Amino acid sequence: MNVVLYNPRAQRAHRRLPLSVLALARVIPPGFPWALVDENVDPDSGAALERLCGQPDAVLFVTVMPGPQLRVAVPTCRALKARYPGLRIWWGGYFPGIHVDACLADPMIDGVALGLGEGVIPALLHALEGGHDLAEVPGIAFRRGAGVHRTASTPMRPSASFADFPYERLDMDRYAARTFLGERTFNHHTSVGCPYVCNFCAVVNVYEGRWLPDPAEHVVRVTQRLVREYGATGIEFHDNNFFAWEKRTAEVAAGITKLGVAWWGEARIDTMLGFSGETWEAMARSGLRMVFYGAESGDDEVLARMDKGGLRVADIGSLNRLARRHGVRPEFSFVLGTPGDPLQEAERTFSLIRTLKRENPDCEIILYLYTPVPLPGMYDTAKAGGFSFPATLDDWVGPVWSTFAQRRNPLTPWITPELIRRVADFETVLNARFPTHTDIRLGAASRRGLQVLGKLRWEAAVFRAPLELRILHRLLRYRRPEEMGF
Ligand code: B12
Incomplete structure (x- = not known):
């Protein structure tokens, strides 16, 4: 076979x-x-x-x-x-x-x-x-017959309990990507699942709060291999949550410090606020450049509804300042458009983003719209309002649903064109005033041009219909950070 x-x-x-x-x-x-x-x-x-x-x-x-x-x-x-x-x-x-x-x-x-x-x-x-x-x-x-037969799964095992990925069967040079982390960036994945059950997240269905990390020494060994055999200068750790366990993170950081790689991973704000000063220093020393955080909202009520483990808006600000002190850029992702009063929530979130940028202009901001996943909570509200997933692959790949999956067109009953417009306008001004660091093709002059033009609107807080900025983005082929994201 x-x-x-x-x-x-x-x-x-x-x-x-x-x-x-x-x-x-x-x-x-x-x-x-x-x-x-x-x-x-x-x-x-x-x-x-x-x-x-x-x-x-x-x-x-x-x-x-x-x-x-x-x-x-x-x-x-x-x-x-x-x-x-x-x-x-x-x-x-x-x-x-x-x-x-x-x-x-x-x-x-x-x-x-x-x-x-x-x-x-x-x-x-x-x-x-x-x-x-x-x-x-x-x-x-x-x-099977007229129906679908499902079989029970075997228990999950950590990835490290299997053989290494067979890199030797690939042309690894093809995968050495030029990114903000370096000329030869590779990706790796060091844990299965995620220990949290946020009720809007697309991986909870699959893992139900289980997280099986590879041991630190395994992570260090694979990183060494990527550096020594394939010339890696940057590593993206694609785990849903790389930093869930402080001890493992500190050990990985210590183990890769001498390799001279720049790295990136995804974390929870509350976990990272609990890390000791020594761990933060070890992470920064080891080459940690940027961390992706689900900040989700500038509204405490919405954060509570999202089951974010008690995260408060004030914590997002604290993390922003802490990360700045250690020189590790935070990348905050927000999920707008949840049920309730999404317009008011969006305004609160925009106001938080302005504060975050004032306190740390280097932080990155990523904006998504809530896209239902079949989990109790917000999904039930969407269903009650008439939302349902397509029943066929033809519908899924049709024009309406294919943008849904990219979290730009959520099709939830409470989303209004007004909300979509306001988010798009705010994002355009934000991306002009603060062009993302992850778009490395953008030259210094283009970056400066965007910033100068964007500054006028950003300072005056005038976001409506920023046509001039949209045209400039198009001319420069600007890539929004979420287009480059995972
Ligand atoms: C790398 C990545 C990408 C890369 C794709 C790289 C590639 N495939 O070449 C890029 C950046 C393009 C990408 C884009 C998007 N992504 Co993506 N991506 C990831 C990420 C970070 C890692 C995937 C990975 O390598 N995992 C490690 C491997 C080992 O695990 P795995 O993929 O789960 O595979 C295991 C099982 O799923 C299963 N399996 C997988 N395939 C198969 C096939 C067979 C036959 C079998 C038997 C088993 C099997 O076995 C594997 C081994 O255990 C995941 C998050 C994550 N940590 O997994 C998100 C993730 C998969 N992405 C996601 C999404 C939504 C997107 C986007 C649609 C969103 C967007 N930003 O617009 C885009 C667009 C998608 C597209 N372009 O088609 C979601 C999917 C959620 C969902 N429930 O549907 C995830 C989970 C992120 C998230 N938390 O929301 N992504």
Whole structure:
């Protein structure tokens, strides 16, 4: 049986190691030849897929995120299945794991993985090859009779308990990305899940508050390998929450200090406020440049509704000042447009952002709109107002829903055009007055031009219809930080 691993094209300019499929590759049992097609870096991926999927007894494993990747995966898989009807197609990842029925309503998909793939792949390959009953394979869903059959998952295991990612099978130079962290930035992932259950977050469904970290020495060893064997000068740790455990963070920081890499990761504000001064110093010394935080809102009531573990608006300000003192840039993400009074909440959040920028002009701001995920709470309010997810992949990839996944067009019943306009206007002025540091293509003169023009409106707090700034952004091909984000 020939295994084809496929990472569909995600977003322009995102060259990142395809960890989702590399994680699967490392558990493919001996005797099953495999090949990896990554449409993000391989200009001949179409031809490679044709060739590989046309092999006898081929199985195609596809990783799918919502949004652009889904839009590419659907037509590609359909065309392959039409050409090779015997090809088995299995999907996994965040989209199929949550929207199981929509995937299995499509006859081109043979089945989906419900969670982590490492526990699925060996059993699935043996069952497919031997023609055994799929009901014995853990953690999958497939069509049976008129319905969908789901099997129970095996317990989750930390990533470090499996073999290393098979970097030696990739052309690693293709993945050395130029970012604000350095000329050769690689990505790594050092923990499974997230220990928190914020009720708007898109990973809670999958992990339900579980977090399994790789030990610090494992993280240090892989980082060393990326530096020594592949010349990494920057590392993005893509964990949902890299910093959940202070001891591990301090040990990683100490272990990578001498490597001279710049690094980035995602954290909770309350956790980082609790870190000791020594840990902050160790992190800064080790090359930590920027940390992404879910700040979410400038309104205490909304923060309480989001189950942010008691986070208060005042804490966001404290963290901003603490991070500034240590020279580690904070990147605050806000999720506007939750139920209640979203216009008033947006105004409060804008006012907080102005304070954050006054106290630390170097902080980064990312604005999203709340996009429902099937969790109790705000999702129920959306449903009561008539919100529902599409039932077919055709609807998901249509014009209305494909922008939904990118958190710009939430389709929630309480969102008004007025709110969307105000957020867009504020963001335009903000991105002119403070162009993001993450857009490294923006030259010094362009940056200065944006700042000078943006300053007039920012100081006067006049945000309405900033047409001149929009035109300038377009001319300079400015990339908003959330376009570059995860
Ligand atoms: C890297 C990344 C990206 C990269 C993509 C890189 C690539 N694929 O080439 C970029 C920057 C392009 C990106 C973009 C977006 N992303 Co993204 N991204 C991530 C991130 C940070 C890491 C993914 C990763 O490598 N994980 C490590 C691997 C090992 O784990 P994994 O992906 O979960 O894979 C395991 C299982 O899911 C499963 N599995 C996965 N695929 C398959 C396939 C098969 C066949 C099987 C059996 C199993 C299986 O097994 C794997 C091993 O255990 C995650 C958050 C996270 N920490 O996971 C968000 C995340 C996946 N992204 C998300 C989103 C929403 C987006 C965007 C849509 C949002 C936006 N900002 O507009 C965009 C656009 C998507 C697009 N362009 O298609 C969400 C998905 C939420 C959801 N429930 O749908 C996440 C969870 C972030 C979040 N917290 O909200 N992203």
